[in-house]
Amino acid sequence: VYYGVTSAPGNYDLSRFKDWRNDYFSSPDGYYSPYLDNAGKTPYFAKDNNREKGITDEFFGNAQFDYKATDWLTLTYRVGLTNSNSDAKSTRGAFNYSAYHLTLRDHGSQNITSAVNNSSDMGKRLTSEVFANLNKSFGKFGVNLLVGQSFREISGRSLSVGSNNLGNATLYSVALRKGEPSVGVGNSKSRLERYFGKLSLDYNKWAFLEATGSYDYDSRLVNPSVYSSKSDIGFFYPGVSTSLILSEAIPMVKASNFISYLKVRGAISKTGNVNLSPYGFENIFAGSAFFPYGDLLGFQATSTTVASAYQPEFVVNKEVGFEIGFLRNRVNFEASYYNQNNTDQVINAQQSNTSGYTTSILNAASFVNKGLELDLKLTPLVKLGNVIIDFKINYTRQENKVTSLVGDIKELGLGNYNYVIVGQSAYKFKMTDYVRDDQGHVIVDKTTGMPTQNPNLTTFGKTTPDNLIGLSLNANWKGFSFSVVADYRGGSQIVADQLGGFLDDNGISERSAQNGRRAFVFPNSVYDDGSGKLVPNTDVYTQSYGRLFWNSDLNTGVISNYLASGDFWKLREVAINYEIPVTKFGSKFSNVVKGASIGISGRNLLMWLPKSNQWTDPEFQGGNGNAAYTGNASGRSTAYNLPPTRIFGANLTVRF
Secondary structure (H helix, E strand, O other): OHHHHHOOOOOOOHHHHOOOOOOHHHOOOOOOOOOOOOOOOOHHHHHHHEEEEEEEEEEEEEEEEEEEEEOOEEEEEEEEEEEEEEEEEEEEOOEOOOOOHHHOOOOOOOOEOOEEEEEEEEEEEEEEEEEEEEEEEEOOEEEEEEEEEEEEEEEEEEEEEEEOOOOOOOOOOHHHOOOOOEEEEEEEEEEEEEEEEEEEEEEOOOEEEEEEEEEEEEHHHOOOOOOOOHHHHEEEEEEEEEEEEHHHHOHHHHOOOOEEEEEEEEEEEEEEEOOOOOOOOOOOEEEOOOOOEOOEOOEEEOOEEEOOOOOOEEEEEEEEEEEEEEOOOOEEEEEEEEEEEEEEEEEEEEOOHHHOOOEEEEEEEEEEEEEEEEEEEEEEEEEEOOEEEEEEEEEEEEEEEEEEEOOOOOEEEEEOOEEEEOOOOOOEEEEOOEOEOOOOOEEEOOOOOOEOEOOOOEEEEEOOOOEEEEEEEEEEEOOEEEEEEEEEEEOOEEEOHHHHHHHHHOOOOHHHHHHHHOOOOOOOEEEEOOOOOEEEOOOOOOOOOOHHHHOOHHHHOOHHHHEEEOOEEEEEEEEEEEEEOHHHHOHHHHHHOOEEEEEEEEEEEEEEOOOOOOOOOOOOOEOOOOOOOOOOOOOEEOOOOOOOOOEEEEEEEEEO
């Protein structure tokens, strides 16, 4: 659908093509551009002809048992269960071109057959936790000790059966298939067992010291081809933190009418994580094309291979910060600085196709994250009678650098032009570009005015932002509440090569329409004047133009043409709510209904983008079909991912 919309000229009212079943010019037979032949044919046809209907049932349950052994010791046991069952059926209707349509130039080449796929999924998450909590005071000293054990089991089962060829059937049943059905079966289970402890000490409720430790056993670290004991899949990670509430410790600050709260804190901790799917040690083989052949089965390896051993990912985090409040905590300010050392990070690395695989999952990268976080709260900002307005703003500055890669490798590709490069931030874009001079000017031919593609890849910016800003405003008046949330992201880049290339190819992009689709002086270009000197190009026009240029590899094959700033400002959410005064409906009503509220909301309402981004919302990334996405790669938007959405909602809440 997105491809069909972005392939249509902007001056076309696509709603005129809704009635494709009855209107010849709205159907694939008579649609204005048979050249755009694809499985969707036209946007409305794609929407109506490809449908999915399903239902999901979810059950949640939890219980907690507490036993107070003494006034200072409590024993607790918790258990929780989440169960989910889903059934879905996706269908595709048949469509056969008319005999007249097949006489047209660029006519649709293949009729569409009916298709169906039925799927059933079950997921279960079982958790349990038992711990003892000791809390006792010795004069001005307080001691809190918590020790316990937790268990988590996640299991899943899936079954699907379908066929892409039911002929012209209008009954969508796999029983009417032509040829072999497509069948998928999946089962998975993973378990995590954790032993944990925490010791907290405080002096006079203003000086605090805390130490933590966890030891995990994770089933995803089991290599089925190698004998291993339980200790081989276990790992430990500790932490320690301290804080001082100076507004309680220093009499002068405690007596101050200006400073309401002052706290300093620091922490160092190590956390561990297993970033693997269940059975992540095993290479996967799937049913091969054209098999089964009679009673002969055939399987082929997938494009991803795995390592013979994996380690947990570890992050050592060091953090310092302070909090201060003024004027009876109407003004609160908080600042934190952190330094994170990430080791053995699991990434999906590209490798040579000659190996038989395109991607390898490896403990391949280590990098450092550094950041500064600032938070300001004005509560209230304004208070006039019944009107109360609160305002909050936060700012984060973050940086990262790759410190090492597996072996002596200096860079690894992750797919979608993403690279991790030692000494640089993660992840960097590396892609095709034009031949340029040292100042970044494109070098063109003195006679033809045409650029040349650089045979080597060029490194550009990164996919993660440096600067993040969040704003929120809340206003209350006599039961009405109004809230606004906005944010900013800056310092990253995105690439929209597939979407941008489609728009150029179809001649409906801003780029392809510039210069009246005629010959033009290539922007930001220079040429050799014959003496070896590069001079600015002001009068040599391109030899190729119009479709001959915009649809050529010299344009669409140079991916940097579709590189843009990933910065944005967003009006993230606006909400209006009203608390209904139930007491006005009488005591009988208010004895039953304790409260009620009604509200409306909108998300992703407005967005401001830099001029370089002609294409899409930087946060909407992903794809399928032609987009070969791999695990860690990000920052790429295609014509096959979902388009940006604006969401409106309403809610009614009744409390009994």
